[in-house]
Amino acid sequence: MPSDKTIGRLSLYRSLLSRILRAGDSHIFSHELAALAGNTSSQVRRDLMAIGSNGTPTRGYDIRSLIQSIGECLDAAGGERVALVGVGNLGGAILGFFAGRRPKLSVVAGFDNDRDKAGRVLYGVRCYAMEDLPRVIDQQGIRVAVITVPASEAQDVADRLIRAGVRGILNFAPIRLRTPAGIYVEDVDVTMSLEKVAFFARQSLTHKG
Amino acid sequence: MPSDKTIGRLSLYRSLLSRILRAGDSHIFSHELAALAGNTSSQVRRDLMAIGSNGTPTRGYDIRSLIQSIGECLDAAGGERVALVGVGNLGGAILGFFAGRRPKLSVVAGFDNDRDKAGRVLYGVRCYAMEDLPRVIDQQGIRVAVITVPASEAQDVADRLIRAGVRGILNFAPIRLRTPAGIYVEDVDVTMSLEKVAFFARQSLTHKG
Numbered sequence: 253m254p255s256d257k258t259i260g261r262l263s264l265y266r267s268l269l270s271r272i273l274r275a276g277d278s279h280i281f282s283h284e285l286a287a288l289a290g291n292t293s294s295q296v297r298r299d300l301m302a303i304g305s306n307g308t309p310t311r312g313y314d315i316r317s318l319i320q321s322i323g324e325c326l327d328a329a330g331g332e333r334v335a336l337v338g339v340g341n342l343g344g345a346i347l348g349f350f351a352g353r354r355p356k357l358s359v360v361a362g363f364d365n366d367r368d369k370a371g372r373v374l375y376g377v378r379c380y381a382m383e384d385l386p387r388v389i390d391q392q393g394i395r396v397a398v399i400t401v402p403a404s405e406a407q408d409v410a411d412r413l414i415r416a417g418v419r420g421i422l423n424f425a426p427i428r429l430r431t432p433a434g435i436y437v438e439d440v441d442v443t444m445s446l447e448k449v450a451f452f453a454r455q456s457l458t459h460k461g
Numbered sequence: 462m463p464s465d466k467t468i469g470r471l472s473l474y475r476s477l478l479s480r481i482l483r484a485g486d487s488h489i490f491s492h493e494l495a496a497l498a499g500n501t502s503s504q505v506r507r508d509l510m511a512i513g514s515n516g517t518p519t520r521g522y523d524i525r526s527l528i529q530s531i532g533e534c535l536d537a538a539g540g541e542r543v544a545l546v547g548v549g550n551l552g553g554a555i556l557g558f559f560a561g562r563r564p565k566l567s568v569v570a571g572f573d574n575d576r577d578k579a580g581r582v583l584y585g586v587r588c589y590a591m592e593d594l595p596r597v598i599d600q601q602g603i604r605v606a607v608i609t610v611p612a613s614e615a616q617d618v619a620d621r622l623i624r625a626g627v628r629g630i631l632n633f634a635p636i637r638l639r640t641p642a643g644i645y646v647e648d649v650d651v652t653m654s655l656e657k658v659a660f661f662a663r664q665s666l667t668h669k670g
Contacts, residue, residue, distance in 0.1 A: 259660050263653040267635035271612055290637025325660075332659045345554025346651065353652060357659055395662045398655070403480055420662025422655050426476035428499025436661035438654045442555065443562060444472040445647045446607070446631050450541045450566055451468050451534075452645035453604045453629025 254302065259326070261299050264289055266322045273315045281312035327356035335394045335418070337385075337409050338401035339364040339374055342424060346400060347375035359398070361388050365405075382412075389416035396420045403427040410437075463511065468535070470508050473498055475531045482524045490521035536565035544603045544627070546594075546618050547610035548573040548583055551633060555609060556584035568607070570597050574614075591621075598625035605629045612636040619646075 254262075268288045272280060282300070283293040300306070300313065305321045307313040334350075336343055339362040350359055362379040364370070370381040380388050388394070397418045401409050406425035413421065420436040423429055426444065429437050463471075477497045481489060491509070492502040509515070509522065514530045516522040543559075545552055548571040559568055571578070571588040579590040589597050597603070606627045610618050615634035622630065629645040632638055635653065638646055 253664055256657065256661075259657050260650075260653050263656040264635060264637070264650065267612065267650075267652060275613075287639075288636060290639070326656055328659065328663055332663070334655070334659070341557045342554060345551060345557075348550045348554075349651060350655070354656070357655060396655070396659045403476065404484075418662075419665045420658035422658045426473060427497060428473070430496075430499070434665045436658055436665060438658050440649060440651060440654055441469075441473065441476075442558060442631075442649060443476065444469050445649055446543070446559070446566060446605070447472040447535055447563070448465065448468050449629035449631045449645055449647050450537065450543070450605045452465075453627075454537055454541070455462055456628045456643045456645060 254325075258299060258302065261289065261291070261295075262303065262322050262326060265296070265299070266319055266326070269315050269319050269322075273319065278315055279311045279313060280315055280318075282307060284312070323356065331356045331358065332396055333361075333392050333394045334359045334396045334398060335361045335363065335385075335389060335392075335413070336377070336398040336400060337363045337382075337413065338399060338405075339366075339369055339377075339379055340400065343398075343400035344375050346398060346424070347377050351376050357396075360392055361394065363388075385412055386416040389413070389418060394418065396422075398422045398424070399429075400424045463534075467508060467511065470498065470500070470504075471512070471531050471535055474505070474508070475528055475535070478524050478528050478531075482528065487524055488520045488522060489524055489527075491516060493521070532565065540565045540567065541605055542570075542601050542603045543568045543605045543607060544570045544572065544594075544598060544601075544622070545586070545607040545609060546572045546591075546622065547608065547614075548575075548578055548586075548588055549609065552607075552609035553584050555607060555633070556586050560585050566605075569601055570603065572597075594621055595625040598622070598627060603627065605631075607631045607633070608638075609633045 282296040286293040286296045303321050303325045305318055336359050359377050362377045363382055363385050365382050367381055369379045372379050397413045399406055399409055403425045406427050410429045423439050426441050431437055491505040495502040495505045512530050512534045514527055545568050568586050571586045572591055572594050574591050578588045581588050606622045608615050608618055612634045615636050619638045632648050635650050640646055
């Protein structure tokens with residue numbers, strides 16, 4: 253199985269390639285893609301060879317077919333249906349951000365413990381009460397979920413999602429979830445990231461004198 | 462200098478400790494903090510010893526003084542002023558998310574190439590036109606910036622920020638920025654993260670079935 257990092261790079265390549273294609277280019281050399289992705293051309297060639305794509309020395313890679321090959325690796329054939337729990341400020345922004353961005357990866361259900369949100373369509377997504385979570389996850393075949401609830405609720409939400417059949421979680425709550433083996437969790441901790449940037453920005457000034 | 466990972470863990474500890482303090486506890490043992498942070502008690506003790514904090518065998522760590530010690534390590538004494546470039550959907554969500562969350566880390570200026578936003582206060586932050594960026598960054602002593610513009614504009618924005626004096630960047634655009642040595646960049650790529658979760662959630666099912 254490809255590593256976490258390989259999958260991350262393929263996802264980045266696709267984002268970059270889609271943008272280049274929209275800008276009007278049809279071919280790209282590995283060193284050009286490497287410059288945009290912040291790695292080396294040999295790394296790019298290895299990653300793309302692993303999904304069966306080879307460039308030519310004269311024209312490089314065909315961007316359209318490369319995007320398709322990456323899609324065959326990354327995307328579920330019939331598309332992946334995603335749930336989001338916690339339709340507040342951050343959850344709403346995530347919904348707005350993903351809307352239409354990846355046709356094969358769409359958020360189809362939102363859950364919130366604010367009962368006023370149940371039954372409404374918010375940010376383009378149908379919202380449900382928390383007690384409907386097991387039924388909706390099961391009926392819609394949802395295996396991927398995004399958690400945007402406060403830290404104090406995140407573990408309970410993760411437990412419920414996993415019991416309902418979810419196998420992968422993108423977690424925005426500033427807590428590390430305890431999950432059984434076989435469940436993939438990716439943490440996005442925006443506060444931590446900004447605190448790291450602030451810390452090292454300051455060190456860089458101090459060290460300069 | 463502490464590593465990237467150590468700083469990340471200290472930031473996470475502080476988030477967790479603040480929540481526990483609000484819940485009414487005054488002391489915590491290293492193994493309890495480790496369980497919440499998803500690491501080991503010896504790791505927690507090492508990290509906290511590095512900032513001069515030691516627990517007692519009977520009561521563990523005093524949460525209040527631990528939060529203060531972490532703050533002395535992570536926070537700039539006078540607070541850190543942050544700029545955000547790209548006051549769209551994602552930028553607005555980030556502004557809403559950070560508002561009041563960390564008193565020592567506040568977004569004080571937003572920039573956007575939509576001239577209608579200049580001069581307005583959006584999501585609690587004063588917005589400026591892009592051409593005012595060098596002046597505002599300099600006058601306000603801003604060293605940290607968040608980039609929430611589309612990928613096609615992110616490199617140009619980063620170049621401008623660095624020329625204006627910014628030393629650390631939190632980058633939400635799906636592109637790897639080219640920056641001079643001494644500039645700290647942290648990437649948050651939400652699409653990549655969700656694609657990874659979806660990929661590994663599917664593998665976990667395949668391997669079970």
